Amino acid sequence: MEHATPGGGSRSLSARYARLDKERLLLGLAAPVAAILFAALVTAIVLLISGKDPVLALTDIFSYDIKPDSTVYILNRATIYFIAGLAVAIGFRMNLFNIGVEGQYKIGVFFAAYVGGVVALPGPLRIVLVIVTAMVAGAAWAGIVGLLKVTRGVNEVIASIMLNYIAVNVIAYLLQPNLLGFSAPGSNDVSTKTLPDAAHFFTFGSYGGPIWGFVVIAAVLGIGFHLLLARTRFGFDLRTAGRSDGAAQASGVNVKKMVLTAMLISGAIAGLIGVPELLQDSFSYNLTFPAGWGFTGIAVALLGRNNPLGIALGAVLWAGLDRAAQQLSFDGFDSEITDIIKGTIVISVVVAYELVRRYGLQRQQQKVGRELAEQAAAAAGIQEKEAAA
Amino acid sequence: MSAPDNTAGRDNLAVRALDAVRAKGRLSRPMIYALVAAGLVLLSAIRYLTDSNDLTSSGQIGGMLALAVPIGMCGLGGLWSERAGVVNIGLEGMLILGTFFGAWGSWQWGPWAGVLVGMLGGALGGALHALVTVTFGVDHVVSGVAINLLAAGATGYLAKVIFDPVVHSKQSPPLRPLTLIDVPWLSPQLTSLEAHHWFLVSDLAGIVGGVVTGLSVLTVLAVALMVGSYFLLWKTAFGLRLRSCGENPTAAESLGVNVYTYKYIAVIVSGALAGLGGVFMVMVSSSIYQDGQTGGRGFIGLAAMIFGNWRVGGLAVGAGLFGYTDSLQLRGSDAVHSLLLGVAVLLLGIAVRMLLRKNYRAGGASLVGAALFALWFATTNEVPAQLVSCTPYVVTLVVLAFASQRLRMPKADGVPYRKGQGK
Numbered sequence: 001m002e003h004a005t006p007g008g009g010s011r012s013l014s015a016r017y018a019r020l021d022k023e024r025l026l027l028g029l030a031a032p033v034a035a036i037l038f039a040a041l042v043t044a045i046v047l048l049i050s051g052k053d054p055v056l057a058l059t060d061i062f063s064y065d066i067k068p069d070s071t072v073y074i075l076n077r078a079t080i081y082f083i084a085g086l087a088v089a090i091g092f093r094m095n096l097f098n099i100g101v102e103g104q105y106k107i108g109v110f111f112a113a114y115v116g117g118v119v120a121l122p123g124p125l126r127i128v129l130v131i132v133t134a135m136v137a138g139a140a141w142a143g144i145v146g147l148l149k150v151t152r153g154v155n156e157v158i159a160s161i162m163l164n165y166i167a168v169n170v171i172a173y174l175l176q177p178n179l180l181g182f183s184a185p186g187s188n189d190v191s192t193k194t195l196p197d198a199a200h201f202f203t204f205g206s207y208g209g210p211i212w213g214f215v216v217i218a219a220v221l222g223i224g225f226h227l228l229l230a231r232t233r234f235g236f237d238l239r240t241a242g243r244s245d246g247a248a249q250a251s252g253v254n255v256k257k258m259v260l261t262a263m264l265i266s267g268a269i270a271g272l273i274g275v276p277e278l279l280q281d282s283f284s285y286n287l288t289f290p291a292g293w294g295f296t297g298i299a300v301a302l303l304g305r306n307n308p309l310g311i312a313l314g315a316v317l318w319a320g321l322d323r324a325a326q327q328l329s330f331d332g333f334d335s336e337i338t339d340i341i342k343g344t345i346v347i348s349v350v351v352a353y354e355l356v357r358r359y360g361l362q363r364q365q366q367k368v369g370r371e372l373a374e375q376a377a378a379a380a381g382i383q384e385k386e387a388a389a
Numbered sequence: 390m391s392a393p394d395n396t397a398g399r400d401n402l403a404v405r406a407l408d409a410v411r412a413k414g415r416l417s418r419p420m421i422y423a424l425v426a427a428g429l430v431l432l433s434a435i436r437y438l439t440d441s442n443d444l445t446s447s448g449q450i451g452g453m454l455a456l457a458v459p460i461g462m463c464g465l466g467g468l469w470s471e472r473a474g475v476v477n478i479g480l481e482g483m484l485i486l487g488t489f490f491g492a493w494g495s496w497q498w499g500p501w502a503g504v505l506v507g508m509l510g511g512a513l514g515g516a517l518h519a520l521v522t523v524t525f526g527v528d529h530v531v532s533g534v535a536i537n538l539l540a541a542g543a544t545g546y547l548a549k550v551i552f553d554p555v556v557h558s559k560q561s562p563p564l565r566p567l568t569l570i571d572v573p574w575l576s577p578q579l580t581s582l583e584a585h586h587w588f589l590v591s592d593l594a595g596i597v598g599g600v601v602t603g604l605s606v607l608t609v610l611a612v613a614l615m616v617g618s619y620f621l622l623w624k625t626a627f628g629l630r631l632r633s634c635g636e637n638p639t640a641a642e643s644l645g646v647n648v649y650t651y652k653y654i655a656v657i658v659s660g661a662l663a664g665l666g667g668v669f670m671v672m673v674s675s676s677i678y679q680d681g682q683t684g685g686r687g688f689i690g691l692a693a694m695i696f697g698n699w700r701v702g703g704l705a706v707g708a709g710l711f712g713y714t715d716s717l718q719l720r721g722s723d724a725v726h727s728l729l730l731g732v733a734v735l736l737l738g739i740a741v742r743m744l745l746r747k748n749y750r751a752g753g754a755s756l757v758g759a760a761l762f763a764l765w766f767a768t769t770n771e772v773p774a775q776l777v778s779c780t781p782y783v784v785t786l787v788v789l790a791f792a793s794q795r796l797r798m799p800k801a802d803g804v805p806y807r808k809g810q811g812k
Contacts, residue, residue, distance in 0.1 A: 154790055162785050336546040339541065339543075
């Protein structure tokens with residue numbers, strides 16, 4: 001996969017460069033906007049066929065999502081999806097498809113919940129321990145994929161898919177009362193030990209309800225992600241290896257090491273996906289802990305073009321659709337319609353990005369061609385003058 | 390790839406030696422038969438010694454077939470698509486489409502219409518995947534993941550709209566079954582033979598009995614499609630052209646092959662096959678459609694295909710292996726525990742072979758593994774159900790880890806191709 005990074009245009013003239021950059025920005029925005037409009041159109045058609053009023057459904061989505069308690073819900077949800085998107089995106093930037101984020105976050109949050117529940121530490125330290133455990137466990141699970149890839153040449157997509165299933169079963173096995181599970185006397189529900197109140201993460205009070213403090217951690221992660229990729233030698237090497245591992249190898253990058261490191265970072269971030277839910281809402285892990293966030297992360301990363309700002313927007317969009325689904329079923333719609341919207345957005349956005357990329361490439365080629373023609377004409381003019389003189 | 394200049398150097402000793410070395414990597418046909426026979430004897434011996442008759446019972450084998458067919462159809466779909474150079478992670482989505490449309494068609498117009506509509510539903514998913522990857526040139530894995538999301542979303546909505554008013558849940562009404570075949574005289578004979586629990590004889594009776602008792606016509610169709618695909622892809626000009634698109638599309642194009650057309654055909658067939666797998670799940674494995682019924686079997690089909698080295702025979706073995714362990718676990722039998730002994734014996738065999746080849750490191754590791762499994766067998770009475778469910782996935786990982794250098798996927802698999810790019 002190729003990723004358009006800003007600033008790849010011709011640098012011959014700074015004014016032209018700036019214009020081209022603005023053009024690229026517009027083109028980049030055109031793709032997701034077109035995809036969302038297309039998805040709205042498809043949804044409207046589906047609703048019309050099933051005899052429902054599409055205008056009412058779409059206005060419903062917007063009007064409900066801007067209510068204060070909705071915005072808080074969306075922000076909290078988006079925190080989770082944003083972290084998931086980052087975990088997937090770091091792999092994508094390295095040209096690695098980490099479809100195993102799903103398993104990595106489950107492993108991460110499960111072990112974090114267990115350790116946080118049994119190790120007696122004062123509150124803040126316990127929170128740190130939970131976060132570190134989640135990252136280490138997620139990274140270790142992803143590390144298996146990385147090791148298999150660099151030492152045995154196993155395709156990361158297949159290995160990750162297998163490990164997703166293994167993760168689910170390993171957790172189901174370990175979450176038994178005589179192993180790592182815990183069940184309250186007189187109850188059949190098995191979960192990890194509940195975190196004490198002191199180990200709850202802080203929240204911001206607001207008119208629409210408590211906003212999770214973890215949004216701060218997510219923001220820090222996003223900034224760190226950007227700085228790591230854009231401002232460090234490591235990030236440069238990673239992006240180079242993602243675009244062409246041959247070129248990276250030739251310039252002295254140890255590609256195998258990069259693959260392993262990228263997988264470990266991706267897994268560590270993936271381990272964090274479930275932590276906000278754990279520290280701010282559920283406070284223990286049981287088998288009803290939400291699943292599927294890893295796949296949401298893939299969708300959000302694709303939508304956001306592997307760029308933190310884009311991922312944030314994608315995460316908010318996804319969370320908004322989740323929220324709207326609740327209201328739609330109240331108003332007599334089938335809430336599953338939001339899944340159609342999501343699926344259509346993902347598939348049309350990847351097509352739109354590809355078309356825009358091709359169009360931009362074509363324009364660039366034309367521009368370079370024109371410049372070369374001008375230069376040639378100018379050179380010919382000089383030669384004629386010299387000949388005349 | 391054939392050995393270069395074989396005709397001139399036939400008598401040349403060096404060339405013969407080279408051929409022998411090349412041949413060493415692949416198993417010859419008699420060797421494969423011998424291995425199958427040995428496996429059967431081993432299984433039978435374990436069954437006999439540990440008294441866990443479910444290992445080769447006709448019920449177990451019937452269950453294995455029923456679970457292996459959807460996986461095998463997805464794997465075959467993956468084979469068609471990837472042989473033409475299009476990676477198809479969207480098989481899961483096409484399987485889901487097959488389950489929904491199969492159930493809907495069957496409910497509306499009867500079982501055979503269900504088969505047809507289900508395959509068409511899967512083919513629709515394939516056509517979308519072809520449009521996105523071949524025409525628009527989007528990354529294949531990305532498109533596949535998107536199709537999985539869309540298929541799950543669309544069928545969830547459709548099930549709600551169509552089935553919910555009838556049965557008040559996102560599942561179909563009970564579907565009429567397809568014909569089941571019992572071979573008249575053979576089935577009861579084999580059942581009585583199996584009940585004696587004789588060494589090897591009863592095992593064979595159980596295996597054959599499992600195949601010929603309560604056999605679905607769709608299973609027969611699935612096997613026919615496997616064999617047919619092999620002949621079509623490897624023995625005809627059409628198949629050669631299709632595979633050439635997966636190996637080197639530019640070269641294929643230079644020879645006048647319309648690469649886009651072949652890729653479209655391959656991916657649409659791929660979707661239809663996965664769709665058939667879905668039909669099987671709603672009409673043979675169960676008799677209703679349920680939301681989330683596929684449980685990731687499309688992904689397993691893909692794994693079976695890679696396990697089988699992008700070959701029909703290999704993927705059939707892979708699907709069978711998944712089906713076998715799945716069935717053992719679903720039947721909740723304690724037979725899995727006896728299989729630990731089988732694994733120990735198998736590892737011992739590998740260890741001996743490695744040590745004879747003077748590969749001491751691998752031999753030692755296998756020996757330790759064999760000892761550990763034997764210890765596990767001796768010290769426990771049962772294997773936790775959750776770990777049994779893991780088995781197929783762990784086996785796939787282990788096979789990939791040890792054999793991935795020997796696996797060879799189509800050379801241009803997953804590589805975006807634009808018409809005229811070689812100019």
